[in-house]
Amino acid sequence: MKQQLTNKKTYRVSVNAFTVIGVLLLPIVIMAFGLKAGPDVTDLNPPLVKKDSIASVKAFKQVYTVLMSSRCMNCHPAGNIPLQGDDSHLHTMSPQRGIDGKGVYAMKCANCHQATNTPGLHTPPGNPNWHLPPADMKMVFQGRTALQLAKQLIDPKQNGHKDLKKLIAHADDGLVLGGWNPGEGRTLPPMSHAAFKKAWITWLTTGAYAPKKQLKGTNHLTGLP
Amino acid sequence: MTTITVNGKQHQIDADPNMPLLWVIRDIIGLTGTKYGCGVAQCGACVIHLNGDAVRSCVTKLSRAAGQQITTIEGLSKNNDHPIQLAWNEENVPQCGYCHSGQIMSAAVLLRANPDPSDADIGAGMAGNICRCGTYQRIRKAIHLAADLQRKENASK
Numbered sequence: 001m002k003q004q005l006t007n008k009k010t011y012r013v014s015v016n017a018f019t020v021i022g023v024l025l026l027p028i029v030i031m032a033f034g035l036k037a038g039p040d041v042t043d044l045n046p047p048l049v050k051k052d053s054i055a056s057v058k059a060f061k062q063v064y065t066v067l068m069s070s071r072c073m074n075c076h077p078a079g080n081i082p083l084q085g086d087d088s089h090l091h092t093m094s095p096q097r098g099i100d101g102k103g104v105y106a107m108k109c110a111n112c113h114q115a116t117n118t119p120g121l122h123t124p125p126g127n128p129n130w131h132l133p134p135a136d137m138k139m140v141f142q143g144r145t146a147l148q149l150a151k152q153l154i155d156p157k158q159n160g161h162k163d164l165k166k167l168i169a170h171a172d173d174g175l176v177l178g179g180w181n182p183g184e185g186r187t188l189p190p191m192s193h194a195a196f197k198k199a200w201i202t203w204l205t206t207g208a209y210a211p212k213k214q215l216k217g218t219n220h221l222t223g224l225p
Numbered sequence: 226m227t228t229i230t231v232n233g234k235q236h237q238i239d240a241d242p243n244m245p246l247l248w249v250i251r252d253i254i255g256l257t258g259t260k261y262g263c264g265v266a267q268c269g270a271c272v273i274h275l276n277g278d279a280v281r282s283c284v285t286k287l288s289r290a291a292g293q294q295i296t297t298i299e300g301l302s303k304n305n306d307h308p309i310q311l312a313w314n315e316e317n318v319p320q321c322g323y324c325h326s327g328q329i330m331s332a333a334v335l336l337r338a339n340p341d342p343s344d345a346d347i348g349a350g351m352a353g354n355i356c357r358c359g360t361y362q363r364i365r366k367a368i369h370l371a372a373d374l375q376r377k378e379n380a381s382k
Binding site: 092093094095096104105106107108110111112114115118120122123124 | 265266267272278279280281284285286289330331332334335338339346349350351352353354
C-alpha cells in the first residue's frame, strides 16, 4: 500500500514537471515553426546585422563595380539626361528626366521603351517601369566615389526613403533585374545577378561599411579597373 | 482578335499581337498619314497618340493598344483645324513633309501639357522628332504661333 502511494506521488511529480517544461517550451516551438527554414534574409524583421567591417568593405567593392557599370549607371546620371550604351554617352535625342523621372511632354520614356525589349540591335530596351530617379531625389551614381556612393545608398534621405529591409529587397526590383536582360548588343554587368545580390546583402548585413577612400585600381567614374 | 479604337472608331484586328501598331494602322486599317521612318524609335515619324501619350508606333506592339484609344494624324481634329495644324499651315513649316505627321502629333502633346512653351520647352519636347530637311526653326515658330491661337480660341469661348 505504502509502495503504491509512493508510486502515485512520483507519477504526480513527473506529470507536473512535464507540464511546466511543456509550457516553457511552447513559445520556443511556436517561434521555431514560425521562422522560415531557408536563409532568405528579406524575411528577417528586423534584418540581422552582424558587424564586420572587413567583410563589408570587401563586399562593397563588388557591389560598386556593378552599380558603376553602364547597365546600372546609365539610369543614374549626374545630369537630367539619361546615359546610353556601353560607353555611357548622353542618350541621343536628349530626353529629359522630368519631375517623376519618366520624361516630359512627347518625350516620355515609355513612348519608346516598351514593357519588354524590342528585338534587334540599336532598338530600345524595355521594362514595364522604365524611368530615372525622380527630380527631387536623383540618386546619382555617375561620378560618385565608392565612399560617396556607399554613404548615399544607406541614407534614406538620398536613397528613396529605403530602410535596410527595403534596400535588401531592392536587389530583386524589376528594373534592377532588367540590368541583366539589357537587350541585344549591350554588355552585362560584371557579375551575375546572384553574385551581385549576395555581395549586396553581405555588405548591408555586415554593417554597410563605406570604403575609407577610392577603391584601389578602380576608375571613380566607371568603377571599373 | 484584338480590339482597338482608332480616331473614335472601333476595329477588330486579326493579327499577331506582336505586330507593330504602325503596320496595323497603315496596312490593315488603311490610314497612311502615319509614316515609317527608321523602325527603331529613333526618328519620330511614326508618332501617334495612345491614350494621349505620343508613342512611337513602329516599336509599339498591337497588344499594348488592346482596348486603348489611339489617335492618328487623321483624327487629330475634325477639320484639320487643331491650332498646331493651323500654325503649321500659316508658317509653311514642311519642306518634303515626310516627318511632319510625327512632328505635329508630338507638338500637340507638348501644347496640351504646356500651353505657353518657351524655346527650351519646345526643344525638350520635340528633340525626338528628326527632320532631314532641317525645318526646326519653322517648327519652333509654328508652335509659338499655335500657343497664341490656342489662347485666343480659349479666350473667345
